[in-house]
Amino acid sequence: MKFRLLFGILLLAHALLLPHLSERLKQRSVEVKLGYIPHPQILKVSVADHSLPVAEAAVMKVLFYFGTLVEKFQENIVIRPEYLNMYRTLETAILLDPYNMDGYYFAQAAFTWEVGRVKEVNRLLEIGVENRQWDYWLPFYIGFNRAYFLKDFAGAAPYMKLAAERSGDPLFAKLAARYFYESKQTDLGLLFLDTIIAQTKDKAIKATYEMRRAALLMVTALEKGVAAYRSARGSNPERIEDLVTEGLIPEVPVDPYGGNFYLDSDGRVRTTSKLAEQPK
Structure with a gap:
């Protein structure tokens, strides 16, 4: 009898409190609802063979x-x-399952443009590059x-080179060559283009590579003319035409992209073309 009375009181209390608790939960800040996730090393041990679904659940x-x-x-x-x-949760998910692409996509979208945490995102993407060795988007x-x-x-060029090698896409190859140039590694850009040209069968694509190679x-x-001028005079030339005047080059070459060297x-x-084709 006492047990039934106690049970009835508890049931009544539950019925009275439930609407209030439900309303409090609805009003609770969304921020709290994300919750936290244990350290990946601890989680790996605890989930054992279930790391893939746990990682998927964390990303979702x-x-x-x-x-x-x-x-x-x-x-x-x-x-x-x-x-x-959010970042820590994604990091844990990626460490549990480095093959799940969703975590990388979201990190790239949410934490670079919106938050500016580019270096942190690149650290996550590095994990994907190492594990998803067929994937060209991650190095891109x-x-x-x-x-x-x-x-x-200088840091961008090798990754664009890797993206080009994995995908065969000429856009990545062009970007890689351009970044080698921007990082004062023109010789590396030429070496890369020589390799790509030798492997390319499509005539149209090969022509774009050859034009970039000609420009480089x-x-x-x-660059060699400027270095020779600097060595002889102890300063840089003021104009690129000075290299012709000094007999270091026969003439100022014509940029195949339609720009002017300076x-x-x-x-x-x-x-002036920035090694990009100009509209006609």
Whole structure:
């Protein structure tokens, strides 16, 4: 009898409190709902053979959380995202399953443009490059991030080269050659293009590579002329035409991309085309 009475009281209390608790949960900040995830090393041990579904669930958790924030924003409710927690959750998911592409895609989209955490994103992408060895998008992302956000052309070029080798896409090859040039590694750009040209069978694509190679050969000749001028006079030439006057080159070459070669304030060989085809 006492047990039934106690059970009835508990049941009544539950019925009275449930609406209040439900309302509190609805009003709770969305930020809290993402929750936390254990350290990946601890999680690896605890999940054992279930790392793939756990990793997938972690990524989906972040995607759902972020989607909820977007929905709230559309309702004019601005909630500050837990970017650090989101990043750690994605990092854990990627370490559990480095083959899951969704984590890399989201990290690239959410943490570079929106948050500016480019170096952190590149660290995650490096894991993917090492494991997803058929995937050309991941090295492309790293190359793009280094060139566009960090202005690190020397660091970008090898990744664009890798993206070109994995994909066979001429765009990546062009970007790689351009970044080698921008990072004062024109010779590496030429070596890379020689390799790509030898492997390319499509005549149209090969022609684009050969045009870029021709432009880089011109840059190399001009760079050698500038170096010789600097060695003889102890300073950089003021104009690229000075190389002709000094007899270091027979004439200023014609940029195959339709631009004009010139020297910048640091004495570097530049072209107004920026090694990109100009509209006719």
